[in-house]
Amino acid sequence: MWTYILKRLLLIPITLFGVTLINFVVIHMAPGSPIDKGMGSGQGFSPGDIQQDTDELRKQFHLDKPVLFNPNGFLDHREKTLRLVRIILSHDEPRLSEVIVSLRKGESQVEALSQVEALGEEWEIANLDDTARGALEEGGVALETFARSTTKLIYATAIRRLRDLGSWSVPTLVQRLDSDDRNERIVATSFLALATKRYDQKAHEGVNEERLTELVAGWKSWWQSHQYEYQYGWFRKLGVFFGETQYALYLWDLMHLDLGLSTETGQREPVFDRILRHLQVSLVLMVISTILVYTIAIPIGIFSAVQHRTLTEQALSLFLFVLYSLPSFVGAIILRHLFATGHPWDFMPVDGLTSPDAEWMWMNALERVGDYLWHLVLPIVCLTYGGLASLSRYARTGMLEVIRQDYMRTARAKGLSERVVILKHGLRNALIPLITLFANLLPIMVGGSVILEHIFSIQGMGYLSLQSIFKNDYTTLMGVMVITAILVQLGILLSDLLYAVADPRITYD
Amino acid sequence: MSSTPTSTPQPDTRDLEYWQIVWGQLRRNRQAMVALVFILVLFVLAIFAPVLAHDAPFVYDGENGTEFPWFRQLFLFEFQHDHFFNCLMLLLLPGLAVLWGGWRLSAGNADWPRGRVVVWWGVGFLGVVTTLALLTRIGPLTPQSELERSFVLEKGVFPPIPYSFRTRDADFVSEGPGVEVTTIDQEGNEIILVNPHWLGTDAGGRDVAARLLYGARVALTIGFIGVAIYVAIGVLIGACAGYFGGWVDILISRLVEIMITFPSFFLILVLVGVLREHEDLRNVPKIFVIMFVIGFTSWTGVARLIRGEFLKFRGREFVLAARALGLSNARIILRHILPNAIAPALVSATFGVAGAILTESGLSFLGVGIDAPAASWGQMVKVGYENYEWWWILWPSTAMIFLTVTAYNILGEGLRDALDPHLRE
Numbered sequence: 001m002w003t004y005i006l007k008r009l010l011l012i013p014i015t016l017f018g019v020t021l022i023n024f025v026v027i028h029m030a031p032g033s034p035i036d037k038g039m040g041s042g043q044g045f046s047p048g049d050i051q052q053d054t055d056e057l058r059k060q061f062h063l064d065k066p067v068l069f070n071p072n073g074f075l076d077h078r079e080k081t082l083r084l085v086r087i088i089l090s091h092d093e094p095r096l097s098e099v100i101v102s103l104r105k106g107e108s109q110v111e112a113l114s115q116v117e118a119l120g121e122e123w124e125i126a127n128l129d130d131t132a133r134g135a136l137e138e139g140g141v142a143l144e145t146f147a148r149s150t151t152k153l154i155y156a157t158a159i160r161r162l163r164d165l166g167s168w169s170v171p172t173l174v175q176r177l178d179s180d181d182r183n184e185r186i187v188a189t190s191f192l193a194l195a196t197k198r199y200d201q202k203a204h205e206g207v208n209e210e211r212l213t214e215l216v217a218g219w220k221s222w223w224q225s226h227q228y229e230y231q232y233g234w235f236r237k238l239g240v241f242f243g244e245t246q247y248a249l250y251l252w253d254l255m256h257l258d259l260g261l262s263t264e265t266g267q268r269e270p271v272f273d274r275i276l277r278h279l280q281v282s283l284v285l286m287v288i289s290t291i292l293v294y295t296i297a298i299p300i301g302i303f304s305a306v307q308h309r310t311l312t313e314q315a316l317s318l319f320l321f322v323l324y325s326l327p328s329f330v331g332a333i334i335l336r337h338l339f340a341t342g343h344p345w346d347f348m349p350v351d352g353l354t355s356p357d358a359e360w361m362w363m364n365a366l367e368r369v370g371d372y373l374w375h376l377v378l379p380i381v382c383l384t385y386g387g388l389a390s391l392s393r394y395a396r397t398g399m400l401e402v403i404r405q406d407y408m409r410t411a412r413a414k415g416l417s418e419r420v421v422i423l424k425h426g427l428r429n430a431l432i433p434l435i436t437l438f439a440n441l442l443p444i445m446v447g448g449s450v451i452l453e454h455i456f457s458i459q460g461m462g463y464l465s466l467q468s469i470f471k472n473d474y475t476t477l478m479g480v481m482v483i484t485a486i487l488v489q490l491g492i493l494l495s496d497l498l499y500a501v502a503d504p505r506i507t508y509d
Numbered sequence: 510m511s512s513t514p515t516s517t518p519q520p521d522t523r524d525l526e527y528w529q530i531v532w533g534q535l536r537r538n539r540q541a542m543v544a545l546v547f548i549l550v551l552f553v554l555a556i557f558a559p560v561l562a563h564d565a566p567f568v569y570d571g572e573n574g575t576e577f578p579w580f581r582q583l584f585l586f587e588f589q590h591d592h593f594f595n596c597l598m599l600l601l602l603p604g605l606a607v608l609w610g611g612w613r614l615s616a617g618n619a620d621w622p623r624g625r626v627v628v629w630w631g632v633g634f635l636g637v638v639t640t641l642a643l644l645t646r647i648g649p650l651t652p653q654s655e656l657e658r659s660f661v662l663e664k665g666v667f668p669p670i671p672y673s674f675r676t677r678d679a680d681f682v683s684e685g686p687g688v689e690v691t692t693i694d695q696e697g698n699e700i701i702l703v704n705p706h707w708l709g710t711d712a713g714g715r716d717v718a719a720r721l722l723y724g725a726r727v728a729l730t731i732g733f734i735g736v737a738i739y740v741a742i743g744v745l746i747g748a749c750a751g752y753f754g755g756w757v758d759i760l761i762s763r764l765v766e767i768m769i770t771f772p773s774f775f776l777i778l779v780l781v782g783v784l785r786e787h788e789d790l791r792n793v794p795k796i797f798v799i800m801f802v803i804g805f806t807s808w809t810g811v812a813r814l815i816r817g818e819f820l821k822f823r824g825r826e827f828v829l830a831a832r833a834l835g836l837s838n839a840r841i842i843l844r845h846i847l848p849n850a851i852a853p854a855l856v857s858a859t860f861g862v863a864g865a866i867l868t869e870s871g872l873s874f875l876g877v878g879i880d881a882p883a884a885s886w887g888q889m890v891k892v893g894y895e896n897y898e899w900w901w902i903l904w905p906s907t908a909m910i911f912l913t914v915t916a917y918n919i920l921g922e923g924l925r926d927a928l929d930p931h932l933r934e
Contacts, residue, residue: 018767026776029783325915327867329874330907333894341897443772450778451871455894465775466875469782477779481771488770 004508005497012489019485020254020478024247027474028067061263061475062249070244170230174223177216189215250478259479263472271479275464279483281353282453282460286445288376289383293441294434297388301395301430302422305403317396324389329451332382336455340378349375351457379456383449387441394437398430405429428502435498442491446484531852534927541923544916551913555725556598559583559668562719564676565656566665571649578651579668580644589794589883590730591723599645603637670707672716674723674884681706682714685901709901711892713881717902720884721909727885728913731800731869732862738804740858743811744851748842750812751819761812768809776806777868782877795879799872803865810861811854818850856925863917870910886910 176188189212242248253260259271300316307313323331339348353375354360354368363371402408403426411421450462457463461480468476500506535541554561565578583595607630615626656665672678681690681704688704704710708717750761768776780802784790790798822828823846831841870887872878874894879885886906893903 015767015770018763019770022767023771023776023779026780027783029787321918322915325863325918326911327871327914329871330890330910333890333903334907337894337897337903343897343900443770443775446772446775450775451875454875465779469779469877481775481779484772484775485770488772492770 001500001508005493008493008496012486012493015489016482016485017251020251020482021247023478023481024250025068027477028246061260062246065244065246065249067246069242070240171227174219174227177219185212185216189219192219254482259482260475262468262476263474271476274476275461275479275483278459278461278464281458282446282449282462285376285379285383285449285458285460289380289387289445290438290441292380292384293387293391296384297391297395298427298431298434300388300392301399302427304392304396305399305426305430306422308400308403317393320389320392323385324393328382328386329455331385332378332452332455335378335382348378353458379452379458382452382455383445387445391434391437391441395430395434398433399426402426402430432499432503435495435502438495438498439488439492443488446488531924531927535923538923538926540919541927544919544923547912547916548920551725551916552729554722555729556594556601558719558722558726559595559598559673561668562670562672562674562716562722563668564653564671564673565651566667566671569651569656569665571651571655573649576648576651577644578648578656578665580641581646581648581650583645585650590726590796593730594726599641600638603634603641607631607634670716670719670722672706672719674715674720675882676715676719678706678710678714678716680714681710683710683712683896683899685709685899708905709899711889711899711902712896715884717889717905720889721886721905723884724886724889724906724909725913727796727879727883728866728869728909730796731803732866732917735800735803735807735865736858736861738801739806739808739861740811740854742805743808744815744847744854746808747812747815748819748847748850751816752823752838752842752846754820754823758816761816765809765812768806773807774868774871777802778872778875778877780806781872785877794883796883799869799878803868807861807864811857814853814857815850818853819846822846822849852928856921856928859917859921859924863914863921866910866913866917 170192173188173192177185177192179185179188250260257272259275261268262271262274300320304313304317336348336350337343339345340350349355353372355363355371355375360368360371403422408421408425411425412418416425446461449460450466452458453460453462454466461484465477465480467473468480497508500508535545559579563579563582565582567577567579569576569578583599584592611626611630615622680692680702681688684690684704684706686704686707686709688709690702690704691699692702694700706716706718708721710716711720746761750758777799781799784798784802785795819842828841828845831845836845869878869885870890873885873887874891876891879888881888886909889902889906890910893899893906897903
């Protein structure tokens with residue numbers, strides 16, 4: 001028995017791996033990142049602050065890495081970097097390279113600024129073709145001092161691009177140090193600095209001939225001592241391919257039971273705490289309604305089987321069929337409409353699980369409990385009746401099947417009372433299929449509660465997940481999914497174990 | 510389409526008999542037949558929605574002579590599932606006429622051999638369809654304001670509900686049926702208008718009855734195409750798992766287990782929420798996104814059923830015989846096992862249509878489904894939920910969802926009982 005439980009518990013991580021993989025891919029299909037969305041709302045900061053913040057955040061949430069595979073180790077970055085350098089010195093947009101070079105020379109920054117603005121106006125950013133956009137973006141790197149006030153986004157993308165390329169482009173850039181073209185050397189030095197994360201604005205401002213030679217020499221000597229760090233073996237490349245990805249890093253965090261921080265702006269709360277807070281609310285609802293479903297469905301099943309084909313039984317099963325067909329969210333809306341909005345009654349509370357703060361503050365403990373329970377009534381009724389309708393139908397067919405069995409007749413012939421026959425001989429056998437349904441009930445309840453919580457304004461798991469979908473809060477969404485998957489897995493395990501308890505023929509040895 | 514019951518006996522006559530038995534069983538079930546009739550009526554209403562509710566007159570005596578604005582406007586708007594239904598509407602009656610006429614003429618009439626019937630009726634069919642198609646393309650595009658005036662002046666022949674699901678009526682915004690509104694006409698006199706909308710209007714002044722009709726189109730499209738996608742995927746995957754066994758089976762079973770762990774509505778919600786924002790899908794109507802998401806996430810149940818059936822049949826004599834004859838795996842799967850194994854999947858699909866309609870209305874209710882100008886029952890429920898004075902929106906839309914879901918559930922149960930050999934009389 002214990003070995004079986006252990007085995008099943010060990011299987012959970014495997015399933016969890018699959019669940020996280022699927023959901024991770026699904027979630028990251030979304031365009032844009034939560035950080036970019038958050039940026040727009042962060043008013044009142046200077047653009048530079050936000051940029052700093054954003055870069056750190058990207059790093060913190062691993063958004064600077066690819067989602068599933070990181071092919072950087074296997075790509076030929078020579079071509080890519082070369083193209084980058086070329087574009088800047090450009091054949092495509094000479095004016096931009098002029099601006100960059102003049103900046104490097106330390107010429108009038110005011111003039112350069114006006115040039116950049118003119119360029120920006122001329123190019124509608126949305127209508128740029130790829131090469132021009134690239135030129136503008138990479139140009140942003142050099143235009144750092146101005147970019148903060150003029151072309152914030154371009155600057156941000158340029159930095160990001162180069163950092164994504166990261167250390168992989170270093171060897172190519174070193175080669176460009178020997179170039180005959182002076183401009184190419186200038187760009188190579190500043191790109192090297194960016195790629196190795198040693199960019200110092202002052203060192204690259206106002207570069208003259210003498211300073212440039214000095215810089216080039218400095219980078220060359222640096223390369224002498226550091227080149228081994230930038231030559232990777234296949235093993236390390238493979239490690240990077242699978243390891244330095246968002247998914248791998250997420251799994252790594254998950255193994256440390258760390259679900260990360262919520263990406264929602266202004267509320268960088270640990271996801272786990274957040275989920276725990278909302279889970280408490282949902283669990284109360286779910287546990288109560290599950291208990292109710294079983295305690296009502298089983299007697300109904302017994303009643304229908306005993307009173308089979310009587311008028312009451314047929315009325316009851318018709319009623320249950322109507323409940324079964326009435327989707328719980330439609331039922332919830334109707335109940336809320338009838339009892340809580342004044343059409344025609346309004347004696348039930350409408351929103352939330354407690355009265356408004358103004359009333360709540362003045363209640364004593366007993367009244368609070370009463371208030372809470374009173375608010376629970378409608379949500380629980382709605383959550384219960386859907387499961388009740390389907391479960392009682394199963395209970396009914398199960399009982400009907402059992403009641404015709406030979407051993408029931410034997411029990412009766414033995415002289416046992418009808419009560420003992422039904423409850424002891426019949427019910428126990430009819431229960432077995434109901435227990436397996438527990439595993440099916442759980443995911444349905446979790447899924448269905450999204451709408452119910454929305455309708456009754458309850459801040460449970462469903463509310464949390466809906467909010468995180470609307471706010472692109474990936475980490476919270478992933479956390480909700482992982483926790484749900486674990487709960488469902490445990491539920492399935494529990495129902496399997498209960499199966500063995502109810503049916504002595506089944507053992508897990 | 511051309512094969513009739515009198516054609517030469519094929520190897521699948523046993524199948525024909527089997528389905529005839531099932532149909533006979535189903536016909537005895539009165540509830541299931543009522544549900545079936547309801548579903549068929551719903552289909553007819555959905556297909557012919559523009560005939561019943563549209564804001565352009567069929568015939569209109571304009572300044573340039575007689576026009577047919579109704580036809581002209583059928584395919585005017587951006588590509589939607591509506592186009593499919595409109596095509597079906599134009600093709601259905603001539604098509605049925607051809608089928609019926611051909612069958613009547615060729616049955617027991619020596620003067621009309623089948624070949625000639627097909628040719629003549631085909632020509633007639635093409636003629637009617639071409640005329641209809643030309644009507645949708647040719648002619649002036651009369652401005653909407655002029656058409657609306659023509660309704661007031663009674664200059665055109667309008668559908669019974671002279672509003673489309675997107676027509677905005679500025680005079681009656683969120684007014685219930687039978688409400689009287691006092692306005693001032695052009696001469697400055699106070700006049701009292703009685704709400705001409707049978708079931709009232711919503712916040713945009715759109716006709717609720719028209720939206721209910723067009724909502725049926727959305728529900729049926731999502732129900733049928735979504736379910737068709739997932740039944741196809743489920744059958745394919747389940748058949749492979751059951752037939753080949755071994756590591757294929759293990760892999761697929763694990764995948765199914767992972768998918769089942771997850772609350773399907775939740776997964777669909779996340780996927781739709783993510784995909785509807787996607788740049789590449791911005792111009793795709795939301796209904797297609799929802800349809801495909803339902804199709805690609807809900808196949809697990811069908812796959813498990815089909816796998817079980819295939820496991821049952823793969824060792825049977827007829828399969829062994831087929832294999833001994835050297836038939837290909839694909840042929841054995843599709844022609845020999847699948848016809849025997851498909852029945853449970855069909856039952857599941859019938860329930861699935863109800864489920865898909867529910868999922869769509871749930872998504873639209875939460876605000877991640879179909880957006881406002883398009884008509885969906887779930888979206889109407891949302892409007893009724895947010896403004897609880899508007900009972901004329903809430904009750905009909907909830908009733909439609911409830912009735913449709915109930916009808917499919919009853920039909921599914923009937924089908925299951927009809928397929929069950931233990932319950933046969």
